[in-house]
Amino acid sequence: MILAEKKYEIHEVQKGYANRTLYINLSKSEITIKPVTDEMKKKFIGGKGFDLWLMWNSLPKDKIVKWDDLENEICISSGPLGGSIFYPGSGKCIVTSISPLTGIIVDSNVGGYFGPYLKFSGFDALEIQGKAKREVIIYIDGIEGLIQIKEIEDSEGLSEYSHELTQQLTQEYAPDENEKQRVSVVSSGPAAKNTKWGILNFSWFVRGRNWASVKQAGRGGIGTVFKKKNLKALVCLSPKVTVKSNNPANLEAARELGKTHSQEIIKLDPKQNEMRRVGTGHLPDIMNVTDLLPTENFRFGMHKEISGKEIPYSREVMRSIYSGKEGADGCWIGCTVSCSHYSEGHIVLTGPFKGKKVIVDGPEYETIAGCGSNWGVWDPKWVLETNFYCDTYGLDTISVGTGIAFVMECYEEGILNKEITDGLELNFANAKAAIELIHQMAKGEGFGVIVGQGIREMKKIFAEKYGADPQFLHDIGMEHKGLEFSEYVTKESLAQQGGYGLTNKGPQHDEAWLIFEDVIRNSIPSFEDKARALRWFPLWRTWFGLNGLCKLPWNDIQPESQANYPIKDTNTGELVRAKVPDHVEWYAKYFSAVTGRQSTPDDLINMSERVYNFQRIFNIRLGQGLREGDSNLPYRAMGPVTALEYESRANRYDNQLKDLGFNIEGMFIEEKIKILRKHREEQYSKLQDAVYKERGWNQKGCPTIELVKELGIDYDDVISVISPHQ
Ligand code: SF4
Incomplete structure (x- = not known):
């Protein structure tokens, strides 16, 4: 059912700006188009600057807005250079909101095609406020000039799992079979509803693989806010993208710079980090050798038994795990770094997809370190399993990694036991038990729901209910401002x-x-x-x-x-x-x-x-x-x-x-x-x-x-x- 609809004229982008933003209020089913002022461009540039400026002006000033208040917003904006296809790395956008974990602004940087597509469809930023009564999809059609808020019917049979939903919506909204790459979907999964670690998956369609891949706006629980607003998905259908789409003031100069930078990448990357072949998968080895790889809840900086040597997540191992050719997968058109690797051989070991062969987007360094070494788990198949379920359930692998590492240490210290954890033996290295927690987060049941509230909340619960020493919990619980640490050991820096x-x-x-x-x-x-x-x-x-x-x-x-x-x-x-x-x-x-x-x-x-x-x-x-x-x-x-x-x-x-x-x-x-x-x-x-x-x-x-x-x-x-x- 269409709750609201608005038609608009499509204008050319001018010097990197669409010069309009889109405001949607889900409580009121309201769609408004706002102008971008010269002051905004001059002072706040775009991307995070626009997001913050829009939120600053839309949130009431007479109260402290909480993450789950109707007034909280989710803003998404790319920026004036976003969408160029001749300069490497020009397809990102920033998502902001008030975080359920920290109570302050969180900004999360994400690839995928949605940010540039939003601009080419007419808007430098999208601002979503309020809460729908039932689950809705926001659809932006940049070809017809149409915006819709659409209530979901059960009969549509849309999956609750983010990777399946992304494929379904890509198929549904592509004008014809050959135009799937014009669609980008933003969605989350069931665990985002039951935890504070919810992410947003931003898609891009890879024609050669006939598959919509995803990148994550992972940090701070923006997926949780998304679910709270009863958003099922955002879908953008973009006009065709060309070198002129971003309409630079000086196209030739911009192209020339992009060419120079791209040539340098092609020439030097194979001799340096091999981003085009292994992406951030080159990092675990380096971090281990330099004693900086978080291991067993950041207690150590390297694998204890093989210190100074290659670890089971070595560059060679990661090279063998990633599928496809060198430089085959970039999260935006024309990015010569193309570091977004995937693995298509994983057969799921647990949970609702058990036994199925799936595509895993990643794993990237933070996931390998967070859900591998930091749990004392040294087997890539479990990292792939965690990566797959976190993406499809809508969970941040960094918070999941650091949060469960904290739980494991509490278990080893006797703060937690099997009675509290519903029978799970959460010692370091027990990947199966850790993944069971993740399944519980998706189902909204068991000890996993407590874990998914984040380390700050767990510390309170473990002290108040289980009599743990609050100082010890504070010392080992790796969160600050409420957000879980990303995956580097900082003790000596x-x-x-x-x-x-x-x-x-x-x-x-x-x-x-x-x-x-x-x-x-x-x-x-x-x-x-x-x-x-x-x-x-x-x-x-x-x-x-x-x-x-x-x-x-x-x-x-x-x-x-x-x-x-x-x-x-x-x-x-x-x-x-x-x-x-x-x-x-x-x-x-x-x-x-x-x-x-x-x-x-x-x-x-x-x-x-x-x-x-x-x-x-x-x-x-x-x-x-x-x-x-x-x-x-x-x-x-x-x-x-x-x-x-x-x-x-x-x-x-x-x-x-x-x-x-x-x-x-x-x-x-x-x-x-x-x-x-x-x-x-x-x-x-x-x-x-x-x-x-x-x-x-x-x-x-x-x-x-x-x-x-x-x-x-x-x-x-x-x-x-x-x-x-x-
Ligand atoms: S492919 Fe890699 S380098 Fe290129 S924009 Fe995406 S994340 Fe950045």
Whole structure:
């Protein structure tokens, strides 16, 4: 049944912008088209900037909106460079909402074709508010110029499983059999309804495989918000995409830049990370060798028995697991990195699809580390099984990985037992039991439902109901701001502790990944060095999310010219080489060529700084976003919690204590842990001071009025949010 329908005129995209956004209120069955103003383009650029601006203006200002309030929104926007098919990595979009896990803004970066298709269908952003009475599909037809809110009938027989639903809707909405690649579907699955770890799957149709693949907007539970709104799916049918679709101000210049970057990728990738062949599957090996691979709930950084050697998720093994040819699968047209690999030989071992041969999109590094090594599971078939069910049930593999790793340690510590877990023996390495929890999340029954509320909620329940020590739970429960950590061990990298703790949304590596510079290269030893890096890198990475870009082509394939650059600028102390200066320069030119706004690398950073601070202020408006929220990392992110952990790196820790001037002769491990902890917590607090100063924030962690004026976002309602914290 059609609940609402609107026809609209389709206009050409102009210099990367459709110049309109689409607002849908599900409670009122309302469809509204809004103009994009010059002020929006100038100050908020697109992507996350547009999402935040739309939410800022649509959410009521007289209350703190919660994730499950009708006023909460889901916004999706690509950005002015999104949709170009001649520059690698130009098909991303950003999804934002108030997260069920954190209560603040979460932004999730995702591939698949929906973001660009939305723009080519006429809209720079989609804003969804309210809640439908029954499950609905939002359909955007960019060929006919038609938007519909359509209530689902049971008789339609649409699957509850995301991968099946995606195929069904692709088939249903394709104008003819040969046009399936014009359809992109966004959906989730049954576990998103019963947990706070829900994801959104964004599809793209791969003609050669006759299959709609998916990429995930995984972090922060946006799929849970989607289900709460009674959304079954979003479907966009796009006009044909050509090199002219994004209509750059200077097409030739933009194409030339894209050609240069693409040629470099084709030439250098085989000698570097082999993204085109194994994608992020090249990483577990490297992380294991460098003692950074989360193992058994982040207790260790490598496989204990085979430390320093290749692990069962080695590059060779991953190469054999992924199907298809090198560079066969990109999550947007024309991305020469094409790192989105899949595996088509997995025969499902458990659950409703048991015995079926399925296609698994992935597994990527975070899933291998989260649902493999971090569970003490070293068999790829179980990673494939988890990957498959998380995607099809609509679950974030990072939160599932880190969350179940926490449960396993609690089980081993005797905090949990078989009575509490409904008979599941959740020791490390028991992949079968872990997957049973995932099935329970999909069915909405058993202990899995408690687990799916996230680590922060579990900590409360385990302390209140099962008498566990709240401090120990806090120390080993790897969440911050309510979001589960992504998959890197940060104990020996103070900068990365900041890269996780001093973020807007919670511990996700897409803001800053500084372990290499900090630990391996030791190029940012002082607090000031680390603080400078913790200003520039989050701002730079934010810029990709304003523009519809993927960051992987920036630094996963490095130019030959890299070695010509110094590691650091001796005058300013700024990192140079790690920024990949040649690529930054290309991106400034690419932005100029598409939008017609002549921009330098510094201009790009300024764009991000405005949006980054705006997000910070949005979080303050939601009652968080200050120093307290950035503090109090779980201690395991900083150092060893248990004697076992201390012993695993005893030499390193003993030497650190000696360097600090302690006589450790005859000292018990517990005492050593205590001293080390005091020192490391103080270090983190000092880092916080230095980073706030570098970012232009006061010591409460609030952007100053001067900074906000400088950035040009000194709107009355912004000033009134930050004034009490000056
Ligand atoms: S680099 Fe990989 S993730 Fe990024 S756009 Fe290309 S295929 Fe997608």
